Amino acid sequence: MSDGSTSARIALNPIQWMASADGWLDPSLAPAPAERLSLIKQAGFDAVMAEVPADLTVERYQALLDEAGLTLAPGYAVCRSDGRDGKEDDVVASAAALARQHAQLGMTEIGLGLAMGKEAPRVLHPAQAHDADESRVEAVTKLIERICDAMLAEGVRPSLHPHVGTWIETDEEARAVLEALPASRLGFLPDTGHLAWAGADVGALIKDYAERIPFVHVKDCRLSVAAEGREKGWGYQQTVLAGLWAEPGRGELDLTGILGNLPSAFDGWLIVEVDRPDITDPYESAQSSARWMHGTFSSPDRN
Template structure:
Protein backbone atom coordinates (compact mmCIF):
# COMPACT_ATOMS: atom_id res chain seq x y z
CA UNK A 1 0.00 0.00 0.00
CA UNK A 2 1.35 3.40 -0.95
CA UNK A 3 2.26 5.82 1.83
CA UNK A 4 0.29 8.59 0.12
CA UNK A 5 -2.56 8.80 -2.32
CA UNK A 6 -1.53 9.82 -5.84
CA UNK A 7 -0.66 13.48 -6.18
CA UNK A 8 1.81 15.70 -7.98
CA UNK A 9 5.22 14.30 -7.08
CA UNK A 10 7.03 16.50 -4.62
CA UNK A 11 4.16 18.96 -4.18
CA UNK A 12 2.33 18.60 -0.87
CA UNK A 13 -1.38 19.22 -0.67
CA UNK A 14 -2.53 21.78 1.87
CA UNK A 15 -5.63 20.95 3.89
CA UNK A 16 -7.50 22.19 6.95
CA UNK A 17 -9.08 20.48 9.89
CA UNK A 18 -11.48 23.33 10.76
CA UNK A 19 -11.36 22.90 14.53
CA UNK A 20 -10.83 26.60 15.27
CA UNK A 21 -14.61 26.93 14.84
CA UNK A 22 -15.01 24.35 17.63
CA UNK A 23 -12.78 25.98 20.27
CA UNK A 24 -14.73 26.35 23.49
CA UNK A 25 -14.37 28.82 26.35
CA UNK A 26 -12.96 26.15 28.67
CA UNK A 27 -9.93 25.34 26.50
CA UNK A 28 -11.49 22.27 24.88
CA UNK A 29 -13.29 21.52 21.61
CA UNK A 30 -17.07 21.56 21.19
CA UNK A 31 -18.22 20.47 17.69
CA UNK A 32 -21.66 21.97 18.33
CA UNK A 33 -20.10 25.45 18.16
CA UNK A 34 -19.22 25.07 14.49
CA UNK A 35 -21.49 26.27 11.68
CA UNK A 36 -23.69 23.65 10.01
CA UNK A 37 -21.65 21.37 7.79
CA UNK A 38 -22.37 22.85 4.34
CA UNK A 39 -21.61 26.36 5.58
CA UNK A 40 -18.44 25.22 7.35
CA UNK A 41 -17.13 23.50 4.23
CA UNK A 42 -17.91 26.59 2.16
CA UNK A 43 -15.95 28.74 4.61
CA UNK A 44 -12.97 26.38 4.37
CA UNK A 45 -12.96 26.73 0.60
CA UNK A 46 -13.42 30.51 0.70
CA UNK A 47 -10.52 30.79 3.16
CA UNK A 48 -8.16 29.39 0.55
CA UNK A 49 -8.02 25.64 1.11
CA UNK A 50 -8.69 22.99 -1.54
CA UNK A 51 -8.77 20.00 0.83
CA UNK A 52 -10.48 19.39 4.16
CA UNK A 53 -10.16 16.63 6.74
CA UNK A 54 -12.64 13.89 5.86
CA UNK A 55 -15.36 13.53 8.46
CA UNK A 56 -18.74 12.12 7.45
CA UNK A 57 -21.47 13.43 9.80
CA UNK A 58 -23.15 10.68 11.78
CA UNK A 59 -26.53 11.24 10.12
CA UNK A 60 -25.16 11.53 6.55
CA UNK A 61 -24.34 8.92 3.97
CA UNK A 62 -20.91 8.92 2.37
CA UNK A 63 -22.60 9.79 -0.91
CA UNK A 64 -24.23 12.89 0.54
CA UNK A 65 -20.97 14.03 2.07
CA UNK A 66 -19.08 13.52 -1.20
CA UNK A 67 -21.77 15.45 -3.09
CA UNK A 68 -21.41 18.44 -0.75
CA UNK A 69 -17.63 18.35 -1.10
CA UNK A 70 -18.00 18.32 -4.88
CA UNK A 71 -20.47 21.19 -4.81
CA UNK A 72 -18.20 23.31 -2.63
CA UNK A 73 -15.06 22.39 -4.56
CA UNK A 74 -13.11 20.60 -1.83
CA UNK A 75 -11.23 17.31 -1.93
CA UNK A 76 -11.18 15.03 1.12
CA UNK A 77 -7.96 14.69 3.08
CA UNK A 78 -7.35 11.86 5.56
CA UNK A 79 -9.56 11.88 8.61
CA UNK A 80 -9.02 10.62 12.12
CA UNK A 81 -10.12 7.71 14.25
CA UNK A 82 -10.09 7.98 18.04
CA UNK A 83 -9.34 4.77 19.94
CA UNK A 84 -11.20 5.16 23.23
CA UNK A 85 -9.59 2.20 24.98
CA UNK A 86 -6.31 1.54 26.73
CA UNK A 87 -6.27 -2.00 25.42
CA UNK A 88 -7.34 -3.63 28.67
CA UNK A 89 -10.71 -2.14 29.63
CA UNK A 90 -12.94 -4.70 27.93
CA UNK A 91 -14.10 -2.46 25.06
CA UNK A 92 -11.47 -3.61 22.58
CA UNK A 93 -13.85 -5.55 20.31
CA UNK A 94 -16.21 -2.59 19.98
CA UNK A 95 -13.30 -0.26 19.19
CA UNK A 96 -12.03 -2.58 16.45
CA UNK A 97 -15.51 -2.82 14.92
CA UNK A 98 -15.86 0.98 14.92
CA UNK A 99 -12.44 1.31 13.31
CA UNK A 100 -13.45 -1.00 10.49
CA UNK A 101 -16.63 1.02 9.87
CA UNK A 102 -14.72 4.31 9.67
CA UNK A 103 -12.19 2.71 7.32
CA UNK A 104 -15.00 1.62 5.01
CA UNK A 105 -16.24 5.21 4.85
CA UNK A 106 -12.76 6.39 3.98
CA UNK A 107 -12.43 3.74 1.28
CA UNK A 108 -15.72 4.91 -0.25
CA UNK A 109 -14.24 8.42 -0.39
CA UNK A 110 -11.21 7.06 -2.23
CA UNK A 111 -8.88 7.47 0.74
CA UNK A 112 -6.11 5.03 1.63
CA UNK A 113 -4.83 6.69 4.81
CA UNK A 114 -6.34 7.78 8.14
CA UNK A 115 -5.04 9.14 11.43
CA UNK A 116 -5.21 7.07 14.61
CA UNK A 117 -4.88 8.45 18.12
CA UNK A 118 -6.02 7.57 21.61
CA UNK A 119 -8.97 9.17 23.35
CA UNK A 120 -8.62 12.10 25.72
CA UNK A 121 -11.22 13.03 28.33
CA UNK A 122 -11.26 16.00 30.68
CA UNK A 123 -11.00 13.70 33.69
CA UNK A 124 -7.96 11.75 32.43
CA UNK A 125 -4.76 11.89 34.49
CA UNK A 126 -2.61 13.15 31.64
CA UNK A 127 -5.06 15.98 30.94
CA UNK A 128 -4.46 17.15 34.50
CA UNK A 129 -0.69 16.66 34.05
CA UNK A 130 -0.05 17.23 30.32
CA UNK A 131 3.16 16.62 28.37
CA UNK A 132 4.95 15.02 31.31
CA UNK A 133 4.54 11.28 30.59
CA UNK A 134 2.47 11.17 33.77
CA UNK A 135 1.92 7.65 35.15
CA UNK A 136 4.02 6.11 32.39
CA UNK A 137 3.52 2.36 32.21
CA UNK A 138 5.29 0.11 29.67
CA UNK A 139 2.68 -2.61 30.17
CA UNK A 140 -0.06 -0.16 29.18
CA UNK A 141 1.88 0.84 26.07
CA UNK A 142 2.21 -2.86 25.24
CA UNK A 143 -1.56 -3.38 25.63
CA UNK A 144 -2.30 -0.31 23.51
CA UNK A 145 0.13 -1.54 20.86
CA UNK A 146 -1.66 -4.89 20.70
CA UNK A 147 -4.99 -3.13 20.27
CA UNK A 148 -3.58 -0.80 17.61
CA UNK A 149 -2.37 -3.88 15.76
CA UNK A 150 -5.92 -5.26 15.77
CA UNK A 151 -7.31 -1.91 14.63
CA UNK A 152 -4.73 -1.77 11.85
CA UNK A 153 -5.67 -5.25 10.66
CA UNK A 154 -9.34 -4.25 10.48
CA UNK A 155 -8.59 -1.03 8.63
CA UNK A 156 -6.04 -2.44 6.21
CA UNK A 157 -8.56 -5.14 5.31
CA UNK A 158 -10.74 -2.26 4.04
CA UNK A 159 -7.85 -0.77 2.04
CA UNK A 160 -7.05 2.01 4.51
CA UNK A 161 -3.86 2.24 6.57
CA UNK A 162 -3.96 3.93 9.99
CA UNK A 163 -1.19 6.31 11.01
CA UNK A 164 -0.18 6.74 14.65
CA UNK A 165 -0.78 10.21 16.11
CA UNK A 166 0.92 10.76 19.51
CA UNK A 167 -1.19 13.36 21.34
CA UNK A 168 -0.66 15.23 24.60
CA UNK A 169 -3.11 14.10 27.26
CA UNK A 170 -3.34 10.51 26.01
CA UNK A 171 -1.50 7.30 26.88
CA UNK A 172 0.60 7.63 23.71
CA UNK A 173 1.92 11.12 24.38
CA UNK A 174 5.70 11.17 24.24
CA UNK A 175 8.20 10.45 21.52
CA UNK A 176 9.38 7.39 23.47
CA UNK A 177 5.84 5.98 23.57
CA UNK A 178 5.26 6.78 19.90
CA UNK A 179 8.48 5.11 18.84
CA UNK A 180 7.62 2.03 20.89
CA UNK A 181 4.37 1.54 19.00
CA UNK A 182 5.84 2.32 15.58
CA UNK A 183 8.79 0.00 16.12
CA UNK A 184 6.51 -2.85 17.20
CA UNK A 185 4.34 -2.81 14.06
CA UNK A 186 5.38 -2.93 10.37
CA UNK A 187 4.94 0.09 8.12
CA UNK A 188 2.54 -1.90 5.93
CA UNK A 189 0.22 -2.05 8.94
CA UNK A 190 0.84 1.32 10.62
CA UNK A 191 2.17 4.64 9.38
CA UNK A 192 3.07 7.77 11.31
CA UNK A 193 1.04 10.97 11.59
CA UNK A 194 3.20 13.55 13.38
CA UNK A 195 1.54 16.59 14.91
CA UNK A 196 4.19 19.29 15.11
CA UNK A 197 2.54 21.08 18.03
CA UNK A 198 1.73 18.11 20.22
CA UNK A 199 5.15 16.52 19.72
CA UNK A 200 6.91 19.79 20.53
CA UNK A 201 4.75 20.34 23.62
CA UNK A 202 5.67 16.84 24.82
CA UNK A 203 9.37 17.64 24.47
CA UNK A 204 10.18 15.85 21.23
CA UNK A 205 12.92 16.83 18.80
CA UNK A 206 10.22 17.00 16.15
CA UNK A 207 12.50 17.37 13.15
CA UNK A 208 14.55 14.31 14.10
CA UNK A 209 11.43 12.27 14.88
CA UNK A 210 9.98 13.15 11.47
CA UNK A 211 13.25 12.42 9.70
CA UNK A 212 13.65 9.03 11.38
CA UNK A 213 10.21 7.84 10.23
CA UNK A 214 9.83 10.00 7.10
CA UNK A 215 9.07 7.07 4.78
CA UNK A 216 6.07 6.13 6.96
CA UNK A 217 4.47 9.60 6.87
CA UNK A 218 1.62 10.23 4.37
CA UNK A 219 0.41 13.43 6.05
CA UNK A 220 1.31 15.84 8.81
CA UNK A 221 -0.80 17.87 11.23
CA UNK A 222 0.82 21.28 10.97
CA UNK A 223 0.28 23.01 14.28
CA UNK A 224 2.19 25.99 15.65
CA UNK A 225 2.53 26.81 19.33
CA UNK A 226 4.26 28.96 21.88
CA UNK A 227 6.82 26.74 23.55
CA UNK A 228 7.26 29.46 26.17
CA UNK A 229 3.66 28.90 27.27
CA UNK A 230 4.19 25.15 27.35
CA UNK A 231 7.26 25.61 29.54
CA UNK A 232 5.42 27.97 31.88
CA UNK A 233 2.59 25.48 32.16
CA UNK A 234 4.95 22.69 33.17
CA UNK A 235 6.71 24.90 35.70
CA UNK A 236 3.45 26.03 37.31
CA UNK A 237 1.58 22.73 37.12
CA UNK A 238 -1.13 23.84 34.71
CA UNK A 239 -3.54 21.30 33.29
CA UNK A 240 -4.21 20.85 29.57
CA UNK A 241 -7.06 23.35 29.41
CA UNK A 242 -5.32 26.07 31.39
CA UNK A 243 -2.26 25.77 29.14
CA UNK A 244 -4.45 26.12 26.06
CA UNK A 245 -6.29 29.11 27.51
CA UNK A 246 -2.96 30.76 28.30
CA UNK A 247 -2.16 31.05 24.59
CA UNK A 248 -0.43 27.80 23.65
CA UNK A 249 -1.87 27.42 20.14
CA UNK A 250 -1.52 29.88 17.28
CA UNK A 251 -1.96 29.94 13.51
CA UNK A 252 1.02 28.51 11.55
CA UNK A 253 3.83 31.02 11.28
CA UNK A 254 2.72 32.99 14.35
CA UNK A 255 4.27 30.74 16.98
CA UNK A 256 7.68 29.53 18.05
CA UNK A 257 8.12 26.35 15.98
CA UNK A 258 10.37 26.07 12.94
CA UNK A 259 7.61 24.52 10.87
CA UNK A 260 9.49 24.82 7.60
CA UNK A 261 12.56 23.18 9.09
CA UNK A 262 10.42 20.30 10.36
CA UNK A 263 8.59 19.78 7.06
CA UNK A 264 11.90 19.93 5.18
CA UNK A 265 12.81 16.64 6.92
CA UNK A 266 10.27 14.88 4.70
CA UNK A 267 11.46 13.35 1.42
CA UNK A 268 11.69 15.75 -1.53
CA UNK A 269 9.13 13.52 -3.25
CA UNK A 270 6.54 14.00 -0.49
CA UNK A 271 3.15 14.66 -2.09
CA UNK A 272 0.90 13.96 0.89
CA UNK A 273 -1.07 16.41 2.94
CA UNK A 274 0.05 19.22 5.20
CA UNK A 275 -3.06 19.60 7.32
CA UNK A 276 -3.39 22.78 9.35
CA UNK A 277 -4.90 22.49 12.81
CA UNK A 278 -5.49 25.50 15.06
CA UNK A 279 -7.06 24.07 18.21
CA UNK A 280 -7.67 27.54 19.60
CA UNK A 281 -7.27 30.51 17.24
CA UNK A 282 -4.96 33.33 18.17
CA UNK A 283 -6.83 35.48 15.65
CA UNK A 284 -10.24 35.96 17.25
CA UNK A 285 -12.32 35.60 14.09
CA UNK A 286 -12.30 31.92 13.06
CA UNK A 287 -12.65 32.66 9.35
CA UNK A 288 -9.78 35.15 9.44
CA UNK A 289 -7.75 32.55 11.34
CA UNK A 290 -8.32 30.11 8.47
CA UNK A 291 -7.52 32.79 5.85
CA UNK A 292 -4.22 33.64 7.53
CA UNK A 293 -3.39 29.93 7.89
CA UNK A 294 -4.00 29.31 4.18
CA UNK A 295 -2.02 32.40 3.17
CA UNK A 296 1.02 31.40 5.23
CA UNK A 297 0.92 27.75 4.18
CA UNK A 298 0.71 28.54 0.46
CA UNK A 299 3.45 31.15 0.74
CA UNK A 300 5.73 28.80 2.67
CA UNK A 301 5.15 25.39 1.08
CA UNK A 302 4.12 26.19 -2.47
Protein backbone atom coordinates in the same frame (compact mmCIF):
# COMPACT_ATOMS: atom_id res chain seq x y z
CA MET B 1 11.35 20.08 1.27
CA SER B 2 14.46 21.87 2.44
CA ASP B 3 13.81 24.87 0.17
CA GLY B 4 10.26 25.35 1.43
CA SER B 5 8.48 24.54 -1.84
CA THR B 6 6.91 21.12 -2.07
CA SER B 7 4.59 18.92 -4.03
CA ALA B 8 2.72 18.24 -0.79
CA ARG B 9 -0.97 19.03 -0.74
CA ILE B 10 -2.38 21.47 1.81
CA ALA B 11 -5.65 20.97 3.69
CA LEU B 12 -7.49 22.16 6.80
CA ASN B 13 -9.02 20.37 9.75
CA PRO B 14 -11.46 23.18 10.64
CA ILE B 15 -11.38 22.81 14.42
CA GLN B 16 -10.89 26.54 15.08
CA TRP B 17 -14.67 26.78 14.63
CA MET B 18 -15.06 24.25 17.47
CA ALA B 19 -12.86 25.92 20.10
CA SER B 20 -14.84 26.29 23.31
CA ALA B 21 -14.51 28.83 26.11
CA ASP B 22 -13.05 26.22 28.47
CA GLY B 23 -10.02 25.37 26.31
CA TRP B 24 -11.54 22.25 24.73
CA LEU B 25 -13.33 21.45 21.46
CA ASP B 26 -17.10 21.40 21.02
CA PRO B 27 -18.22 20.27 17.53
CA SER B 28 -21.69 21.73 18.12
CA LEU B 29 -20.18 25.23 17.87
CA ALA B 30 -19.20 24.75 14.23
CA PRO B 31 -21.38 26.00 11.36
CA ALA B 32 -23.57 23.49 9.55
CA PRO B 33 -21.62 21.25 7.15
CA ALA B 34 -22.50 23.04 3.90
CA GLU B 35 -21.68 26.47 5.35
CA ARG B 36 -18.49 25.21 6.95
CA LEU B 37 -17.21 23.68 3.73
CA SER B 38 -18.02 26.86 1.84
CA LEU B 39 -16.11 28.97 4.38
CA ILE B 40 -13.08 26.67 4.16
CA LYS B 41 -12.98 27.11 0.39
CA GLN B 42 -13.46 30.88 0.64
CA ALA B 43 -10.66 31.08 3.22
CA GLY B 44 -8.19 29.73 0.66
CA PHE B 45 -8.11 25.96 1.15
CA ASP B 46 -8.81 23.52 -1.66
CA ALA B 47 -9.02 20.45 0.58
CA VAL B 48 -10.46 19.52 3.96
CA MET B 49 -9.84 16.65 6.36
CA ALA B 50 -12.31 13.83 5.76
CA GLU B 51 -15.02 13.67 8.42
CA VAL B 52 -18.52 12.57 7.51
CA PRO B 53 -21.08 14.27 9.80
CA ALA B 54 -23.12 11.78 11.79
CA ASP B 55 -26.39 12.87 10.19
CA LEU B 56 -25.16 12.63 6.59
CA THR B 57 -24.63 9.71 4.27
CA VAL B 58 -21.30 9.36 2.52
CA GLU B 59 -23.04 10.23 -0.75
CA ARG B 60 -24.55 13.44 0.63
CA TYR B 61 -21.23 14.46 2.18
CA GLN B 62 -19.47 13.92 -1.15
CA ALA B 63 -22.11 16.03 -2.85
CA LEU B 64 -21.51 18.90 -0.39
CA LEU B 65 -17.77 18.66 -1.04
CA ASP B 66 -18.37 18.82 -4.78
CA GLU B 67 -20.65 21.84 -4.37
CA ALA B 68 -17.98 23.63 -2.30
CA GLY B 69 -15.19 22.69 -4.72
CA LEU B 70 -13.17 20.82 -2.10
CA THR B 71 -11.19 17.60 -2.22
CA LEU B 72 -10.45 15.34 0.73
CA ALA B 73 -7.40 14.77 2.88
CA PRO B 74 -7.18 11.76 5.24
CA GLY B 75 -9.35 11.78 8.34
CA TYR B 76 -8.84 10.61 11.88
CA ALA B 77 -9.93 7.72 14.07
CA VAL B 78 -9.98 7.74 17.87
CA CYS B 79 -9.16 4.62 19.86
CA ARG B 80 -11.26 4.83 23.03
CA SER B 81 -9.50 2.09 24.97
CA ASP B 82 -6.16 1.55 26.67
CA GLY B 83 -6.09 -2.07 25.55
CA ARG B 84 -7.03 -3.54 28.91
CA ASP B 85 -10.39 -2.07 29.87
CA GLY B 86 -12.72 -4.53 28.14
CA LYS B 87 -13.67 -2.11 25.36
CA GLU B 88 -11.28 -3.56 22.81
CA ASP B 89 -13.81 -5.42 20.64
CA ASP B 90 -16.08 -2.38 20.32
CA VAL B 91 -13.12 -0.16 19.45
CA VAL B 92 -11.95 -2.53 16.71
CA ALA B 93 -15.47 -2.74 15.25
CA SER B 94 -15.79 1.07 15.23
CA ALA B 95 -12.40 1.40 13.55
CA ALA B 96 -13.41 -1.04 10.83
CA ALA B 97 -16.64 0.88 10.19
CA LEU B 98 -14.78 4.19 9.90
CA ALA B 99 -12.23 2.63 7.55
CA ARG B 100 -15.07 1.29 5.41
CA GLN B 101 -16.53 4.80 5.22
CA HIS B 102 -13.12 6.20 4.27
CA ALA B 103 -12.78 3.60 1.54
CA GLN B 104 -16.17 4.69 0.16
CA LEU B 105 -14.70 8.18 -0.14
CA GLY B 106 -11.72 6.81 -2.07
CA MET B 107 -9.29 7.19 0.84
CA THR B 108 -6.49 4.72 1.62
CA GLU B 109 -4.97 6.40 4.71
CA ILE B 110 -6.34 7.54 8.08
CA GLY B 111 -4.88 8.87 11.33
CA LEU B 112 -5.18 6.90 14.56
CA GLY B 113 -4.80 8.35 18.04
CA LEU B 114 -5.95 7.55 21.54
CA ALA B 115 -8.87 9.26 23.27
CA MET B 116 -8.60 11.77 26.08
CA GLY B 117 -11.22 13.10 28.48
CA LYS B 118 -11.19 16.25 30.56
CA GLU B 119 -10.44 14.33 33.74
CA ALA B 120 -7.89 11.94 32.22
CA PRO B 121 -4.62 11.76 34.19
CA ARG B 122 -2.49 13.10 31.35
CA VAL B 123 -4.99 15.87 30.60
CA LEU B 124 -4.61 17.03 34.19
CA HIS B 125 -0.82 16.61 33.91
CA PRO B 126 -0.10 17.22 30.22
CA ALA B 127 3.13 16.69 28.30
CA GLN B 128 4.96 15.22 31.27
CA ALA B 129 4.79 11.46 30.56
CA HIS B 130 2.58 11.28 33.65
CA ASP B 131 2.17 7.75 35.05
CA ALA B 132 4.29 6.24 32.28
CA ASP B 133 3.80 2.48 32.14
CA GLU B 134 5.59 0.18 29.72
CA SER B 135 3.00 -2.57 30.16
CA ARG B 136 0.22 -0.14 29.21
CA VAL B 137 2.08 0.84 26.06
CA GLU B 138 2.40 -2.86 25.22
CA ALA B 139 -1.35 -3.36 25.73
CA VAL B 140 -2.14 -0.33 23.58
CA THR B 141 0.21 -1.64 20.90
CA LYS B 142 -1.56 -4.99 20.81
CA LEU B 143 -4.89 -3.20 20.41
CA ILE B 144 -3.48 -0.98 17.67
CA GLU B 145 -2.30 -4.13 15.92
CA ARG B 146 -5.87 -5.43 15.93
CA ILE B 147 -7.13 -2.08 14.64
CA CYS B 148 -4.56 -2.19 11.85
CA ASP B 149 -5.79 -5.61 10.77
CA ALA B 150 -9.43 -4.45 10.79
CA MET B 151 -8.72 -1.27 8.85
CA LEU B 152 -6.38 -2.88 6.34
CA ALA B 153 -9.09 -5.42 5.59
CA GLU B 154 -11.15 -2.43 4.37
CA GLY B 155 -8.26 -1.14 2.24
CA VAL B 156 -7.23 1.69 4.60
CA ARG B 157 -3.94 1.96 6.51
CA PRO B 158 -3.93 3.75 9.88
CA SER B 159 -1.08 6.04 10.94
CA LEU B 160 -0.10 6.48 14.57
CA HIS B 161 -0.81 9.95 15.95
CA PRO B 162 0.90 10.69 19.29
CA HIS B 163 -1.13 13.27 21.21
CA VAL B 164 -0.63 15.15 24.46
CA GLY B 165 -3.11 13.99 27.10
CA THR B 166 -3.16 10.37 25.89
CA TRP B 167 -1.18 7.25 26.76
CA ILE B 168 0.87 7.62 23.56
CA GLU B 169 2.24 11.09 24.17
CA THR B 170 6.04 11.06 24.18
CA ASP B 171 8.83 10.41 21.71
CA GLU B 172 9.67 7.17 23.52
CA GLU B 173 6.08 5.91 23.51
CA ALA B 174 5.61 6.75 19.85
CA ARG B 175 8.80 4.97 18.88
CA ALA B 176 7.83 1.90 20.91
CA VAL B 177 4.62 1.46 18.93
CA LEU B 178 6.22 2.25 15.56
CA GLU B 179 9.06 -0.20 16.17
CA ALA B 180 6.61 -2.95 17.14
CA LEU B 181 4.60 -2.78 13.90
CA PRO B 182 5.85 -2.59 10.31
CA ALA B 183 5.22 0.34 7.98
CA SER B 184 3.06 -1.86 5.78
CA ARG B 185 0.53 -2.07 8.61
CA LEU B 186 0.99 1.21 10.46
CA GLY B 187 2.08 4.59 9.16
CA PHE B 188 3.14 7.59 11.23
CA LEU B 189 1.14 10.81 11.56
CA PRO B 190 3.23 13.41 13.39
CA ASP B 191 1.61 16.51 14.86
CA THR B 192 4.19 19.28 15.04
CA GLY B 193 2.52 21.01 17.97
CA HIS B 194 1.66 18.04 20.16
CA LEU B 195 5.05 16.40 19.76
CA ALA B 196 6.87 19.68 20.45
CA TRP B 197 4.73 20.30 23.55
CA ALA B 198 5.62 16.81 24.78
CA GLY B 199 9.32 17.63 24.45
CA ALA B 200 10.10 15.55 21.37
CA ASP B 201 12.65 16.49 18.74
CA VAL B 202 9.96 16.63 16.07
CA GLY B 203 12.37 17.03 13.18
CA ALA B 204 14.34 13.98 14.26
CA LEU B 205 11.19 11.87 14.57
CA ILE B 206 10.05 12.93 11.12
CA LYS B 207 13.47 12.19 9.67
CA ASP B 208 13.68 8.77 11.33
CA TYR B 209 10.22 7.66 10.13
CA ALA B 210 9.93 9.79 6.99
CA GLU B 211 9.17 6.88 4.67
CA ARG B 212 6.07 5.89 6.64
CA ILE B 213 4.50 9.38 6.87
CA PRO B 214 1.56 9.87 4.47
CA PHE B 215 0.45 13.16 6.05
CA VAL B 216 1.31 15.60 8.83
CA HIS B 217 -0.82 17.67 11.18
CA VAL B 218 0.73 21.13 11.01
CA LYS B 219 0.19 22.95 14.28
CA ASP B 220 2.09 25.97 15.62
CA CYS B 221 2.45 26.59 19.33
CA ARG B 222 4.23 28.66 21.95
CA LEU B 223 6.70 26.50 23.83
CA SER B 224 7.15 29.37 26.29
CA VAL B 225 3.52 28.87 27.35
CA ALA B 226 4.04 25.11 27.55
CA ALA B 227 7.08 25.63 29.80
CA GLU B 228 5.17 28.01 32.06
CA GLY B 229 2.33 25.52 32.28
CA ARG B 230 4.67 22.73 33.36
CA GLU B 231 6.33 24.99 35.93
CA LYS B 232 3.01 26.10 37.42
CA GLY B 233 1.26 22.74 37.21
CA TRP B 234 -1.39 23.78 34.71
CA GLY B 235 -3.67 21.20 33.16
CA TYR B 236 -4.31 20.81 29.43
CA GLN B 237 -7.18 23.29 29.26
CA GLN B 238 -5.47 25.98 31.33
CA THR B 239 -2.37 25.72 29.14
CA VAL B 240 -4.49 26.07 26.01
CA LEU B 241 -6.33 29.10 27.43
CA ALA B 242 -2.99 30.74 28.24
CA GLY B 243 -2.22 30.96 24.52
CA LEU B 244 -0.48 27.69 23.66
CA TRP B 245 -1.84 27.30 20.13
CA ALA B 246 -1.49 29.65 17.18
CA GLU B 247 -2.03 29.73 13.44
CA PRO B 248 0.99 28.51 11.40
CA GLY B 249 3.65 31.21 11.41
CA ARG B 250 2.27 32.97 14.49
CA GLY B 251 3.74 30.66 17.12
CA GLU B 252 7.27 29.72 18.15
CA LEU B 253 7.91 26.57 16.13
CA ASP B 254 10.30 26.50 13.19
CA LEU B 255 7.76 24.77 10.98
CA THR B 256 9.81 25.11 7.81
CA GLY B 257 12.80 23.56 9.56
CA ILE B 258 10.76 20.76 11.11
CA LEU B 259 8.94 19.88 7.89
CA GLY B 260 12.19 20.17 5.98
CA ASN B 261 12.95 16.71 7.34
CA LEU B 262 10.31 15.21 5.07
CA PRO B 263 11.65 13.60 1.89
CA SER B 264 12.24 16.02 -0.99
CA ALA B 265 9.73 14.02 -3.02
CA PHE B 266 7.04 14.12 -0.28
CA ASP B 267 3.67 14.42 -1.98
CA GLY B 268 1.44 13.67 0.97
CA TRP B 269 -0.75 16.05 2.94
CA LEU B 270 0.06 18.97 5.22
CA ILE B 271 -3.13 19.32 7.25
CA VAL B 272 -3.41 22.54 9.24
CA GLU B 273 -4.93 22.34 12.71
CA VAL B 274 -5.54 25.34 14.96
CA ASP B 275 -7.09 23.92 18.12
CA ARG B 276 -7.73 27.38 19.53
CA PRO B 277 -7.33 30.37 17.21
CA ASP B 278 -4.90 33.08 18.13
CA ILE B 279 -6.89 35.24 15.70
CA THR B 280 -10.27 35.37 17.42
CA ASP B 281 -12.49 34.99 14.37
CA PRO B 282 -12.35 31.39 13.07
CA TYR B 283 -12.75 32.42 9.43
CA GLU B 284 -9.90 34.96 9.69
CA SER B 285 -7.87 32.26 11.45
CA ALA B 286 -8.42 29.94 8.49
CA GLN B 287 -7.55 32.74 6.03
CA SER B 288 -4.29 33.48 7.86
CA SER B 289 -3.42 29.77 7.91
CA ALA B 290 -4.08 29.38 4.18
CA ARG B 291 -2.02 32.44 3.27
CA TRP B 292 0.97 31.35 5.32
CA MET B 293 0.87 27.71 4.26
CA HIS B 294 0.55 28.45 0.53
CA GLY B 295 3.10 31.22 0.76
CA THR B 296 5.57 28.98 2.56
CA PHE B 297 5.07 25.52 1.12
CA SER B 298 3.16 25.64 -2.17
CA SER B 299 5.03 24.97 -5.38
CA PRO B 300 4.55 27.58 -8.14
CA ASP B 301 1.75 25.54 -9.70
CA ARG B 302 -0.37 25.59 -6.52
CA ASN B 303 -2.53 22.54 -6.30
